[in-house]
Amino acid sequence: MKMRSVGPSLLFLLAVISHIGHAKRDLKVACSTCRQVTDNFKKGVERTAKQNFGGGNTAWEERTLSKYETSEIRLTEILEAVCDSSSFECNRMVEEHEDLFETWWFKRQTKNPDLHKWFCVESLKVCCPKGAFGPDCNDCVGGLDRPCHGNGACDGDGTRGGDGHCSCNHGYEGEFCLECIDGYFGKVKNDTFAxxxxxxxxxxxxxGGTNQDCDECKAGWEEDEQDACVDVNECSRDDPASCGEEEYCINNEGSFSCKGCDRVCSGCTGAGPDACRSCSTGYHDVEGTCTDIDECSEEAALCTAAHQECVNTPGSHLCLCVSGYEERDGECVPTAVSEEEKEEPESAETESPQAHEDL
Structure with missing residues (x-):
């Protein structure tokens, strides 16, 4: 099928939409940078408060401190520490608007103590008051005090970007975040609060909040005679839960799980050697518990080759060569003695006369 070409008008529209999206993101970034600048500036003010003072001539310190408190030296010290050297956007904002910091520092901070509001919201116009968004700082749904009625986040909140759309917190949905999602109920609800x-x-x-308030039971639960949703015990049903032959069923609330039988069991109804349907090879039932068979203690000899002995193991046994013998080609033969071991007795005999002489 031949594809239709995209017209110039559509391409232009797509370009405009893309540009708007990038612009909104850029506005959010600009506000974030501005908040970082003003937050760090505030920390700098706190850090330099009464800096290099403390002890000595109190009257002199107070006179000197009052000069330093609003001095250009202090402003410079604060600005130099506002941004990390690697933060390009932060450093650019400070450098481009250093004159605004000077204006606020020397002329406006008394009447406008909130630097973020004066610098980011009113002067640079890259941010909005909390609870407002967009180029014109429109109120978020729910108002400035409770954006999205307190149940979500307003897109662009506090910035000149975003579209004010509410992203609801878990448990809430709807354009205004006033509706409850499936699995939640409205304990309190009106036109402005949920x-x-x-x-x-x-x-x-x-x-409601109890198992009798269910409109519908979840899978793994069923309605009883009192119209309450109760757990289905999948492990005790006529049609038992699907566990393997060497597994047993464990009922959980609303579900079940399967766990492997004890190794002594050949099929089981639960955990441990006393819940076996039958015993595995090498084990036998002793008063309801599958217990290891000691094959080596049975009357019939199991290890009949020369120089062999029987060693019992869990569920089985081994035929091993007795001490002083080793297995070679399926037979137990005397353990080979190395040349070094042969020389040791001779060395001892050679040294013995010398030992007597020393005595």
Whole structure:
């Protein structure tokens, strides 16, 4: 099928949409940078408070401190520490608007103590007050004090970017974050406020917080005679849960799990050697518990080759060569003596007369 070419008008529209998206992101970044600058400036003010003073002539310090407090020296010290050397956007903002910092520092801070508001919101216009968004600082849904009615985040909140769309917190949904998602119910709700509370674990949806308030039971739960959702015991049903032959079923709330049988069992109904359907090879039932068979203690000899002995192991046994013998080609033969071991007795005999002489 031949594809239709995209017209110039559509390409232009796509370019405009892309540009708007980038612009909104850039505005958010600019506000974030500005907040970083003003936050660090505030820390610098706190750090330089009464710096290099303390002890000595108090009257002189107070006179000198009052001069330093609003001095250009102090402003310079603060500005020099506002940005990390690697933060390009931060350093550029400080350098480009150093005159604004000087204006605020010397003329405006008394009447405008909130530097972020004066610098970022009112002067640079890269931020909005909290609870507002966009180029014109429109109020978020729910108002400045409770954006998204307190149940979500307003896109662009506090910046000149974003579209004010609410991203609801878990448990909430809807354009205004006033609706409850499936599995939650509205404990308190009106036109401007909603409090969504999680349903009982057994409920798919509900009108209250107990298992009797379920509108529908979740999978793994079923309705009883009192119209309450109760756990289905998959392990005790006529159609038992699908576990393997060497596994047993464990019931959980709303579900089940399978776990491997004890190694002494050949099939089982639970954990441990006393829950076996039958015993594995090498084990036998002793008063309801699968216990290891000591094959070596049985009357019939199992290890009949020369110089062999029987060693019992869990569920089995081994035929091993007795001490002083080793297995070679399927037979137990005397352990070979190395040349060094042969020489040791001779050395001892040679040294013996010398030892007597020393005595």
């Amino acid at each position: 409090l969504c509370t999680e349903c009982h674990a057994s409920c798919q949806s509900c009108s």
